[in-house]
């Protein structure tokens with residue numbers, strides 16, 4: 001028997017996955033700004049979380065802090081991934097993969113049969129993650145990104161039942 005009862009501070013903050021709520025909007029925007037050349041605005045994300053009935057957003061949390069998020073729009077039986085980002089201090093630990101797995105579970109719950117996304121041609125680490133996860137390359141949208149005219153690569157994932 002331990003000689004004193006366990007205190008909350010004796011525990012490491014736990015990693016968890018869950019739906020993303022407005023309470024995390026500020027942390028979400030901070031990660032967004034650290035992650036993208038043309039970040040979405042706070043207002044855009046507020047609308048995503050409160051007004052867009054087609055949007056499914058999930059987060060990955062370390063203790064009470066958001067460390068990454070992903071979003072998807074349900075279009076008929078397709079899930080169009082709008083964004084995925086992990087805080088720079090937490091990258092390279094496969095948290096992106098955990099987040100994608102959780103998003104896929106939400107897709108299954110929402111009767112989504114396939115998921116798709118666009119990624120910059122130059123974003124090699126994201127592409128490696130998607131391929132490792134089972135996404136397959138399906139084509140190019142030339143000059144898709146306005147900020148630097150970069151091509152988008154399109155990926156799809158069939159969800160197995």
Ligand SMILES: CC(C)(COP(=O)(O)OP(=O)(O)OC[C@H]1O[C@@H](n2cnc3c(N)ncnc32)[C@H](O)[C@@H]1OP(=O)(O)O)[C@@H](O)C(=O)NCCC(=O)NCCS
Nearest residue numbers: 035084085086091092093094095096097118119125126128
């Ligand atoms: C893409 C992203 C979500 C991946 O998340 P992640 O948790 O770092 O993913 P993983 O750990 O599973 O894999 C990332 C790859 O980067 C490598 N890596 C290692 N340390 C890293 C670091 N400090 N920062 C970035 N990547 C790192 C990993 O080894 C892995 O490479 P590998 O495929 O050769 O093994 C994350 O890099 C990110 O938020 N990027 C900026 C936003 C973005 O580009 N989103 C995708 C838009 S389509």
